[in-house]
Amino acid sequence: MNWNQLQYVITIAEEKSITKAAQKLYISQPSLSLSIQALEKETGIPLFERNRGEMKLTYAGSLFYEWAISTIHSHTQLEWKLGDIVSGSRTLIRLGLSPHRSERLLAPVLERFYSMYENCDIQIIEQPTYILRQMLEEDKLDLILDISSPDTINYESELLVKESFVLAIPDSLCPFSDPSQKEEDISATPQIHLPALSAIPFILLSEDHDLGKISRKICETAAFHPNIRCICTSSNTAFSLARRGMGIAFLPEIYARTTSFPDILILRYSIIATTA
Known part of the structure; x- marks a missing residue:
């Protein structure tokens, strides 16, 4: 079987x-007939x-026809993309x-990116931050969306959004008398x-996790020593435990804004600085 067939x-x-x-x-009729006969012999079905004198597709032929259309289309698309890459336009x-x-x-x-750069293909890799940074070191990634790296020699950083952190407190542990009075706008929360x-x-992430480092720095700045009940390696686990009433978890504000x-x-x- 070949592309011509x-x-x-x-x-x-x-x-x-x-x-x-x-x-x-632009081929002879006998050559075309012989090629189709050879293909039918190879597939084992008419x-x-x-x-x-009229040629109609059998059921198997209809399936083959649809597959052939899809295959040639994919092959053509690939040729175009490879051509764009060779010419430097993709x-x-x-x-x-x-x-x-x-x-x-x-x-x-991505919506904004594709509106600006149509001739780019993007391969998305979703992994924990520490794996992403390792892949960046090994040249397996071109860029990552992450908390800014302190390494300003090997990497360039561009600020996309300022990410704040909030506290996720189970209703059962809420220090307020009426936790049901919740603000939909996070900026209006007390x-x-x-x-x-x-x-x-508190439920904290391990110190090798960015959020774990940040939450500890926040507590240190406030001269606050949290009552740590559990240390996790996954943000999702920490939030899940908080929902079960196990303790308070630090939460990226963007997560809180988009999740109910x-x-x-x-x-x-708020952080109260201690005075000597």
Whole structure:
């Protein structure tokens, strides 16, 4: 089976005639007939019914016809893309980001990107941050959407959005008398001083996780020593445990803005600096 035979089947099916198909393909009628017979022998099933000189597709032939159309179209698209790459007019960008950022940031970013750069293909790789940074080091990624890297020598960073963090507090542990009074707008949610939460358990991420480092830095700046009940390696696990009433979890604000937590109160925190 070869590409010519696929085109032969398509042309005969459309022209419904060996003679007309041969004329359109610029080959002799006997050569075309022999090629189709060889293809039917290879597939082991008739592709055409011959009735009074008219060629009609059998059921198997119809399936083969649809497959041939799809295959040739895919092959043509590939040739165009490879040609664009060779000519330098088309580029593949390997983009890495964490699953929670992918779910909440990717669609608007790609929509804007494709409106500006039509001749680019993007390969999306979703992995935890530490794997993405390793892949970037190994030149397996071109860029990542992540918290800014302190390495400004090997990498260039461009600020896309400022990411804030909030507290996800289970209703059962809420320090307020009426946790049902929740604000839909996170910017309007009340602030709470971290030291006021000293009696409530916290769920933190491990220190090799960016959010784990950031949450500890926040607590350190506030001279606050959280009552750590559990340390996780996954943000999703921490949020899941918070929903089960296990403790308070730090949450990226973008996650809180795009996710509904009926049993969780989202609060902004304030840091009170200690004085000597």
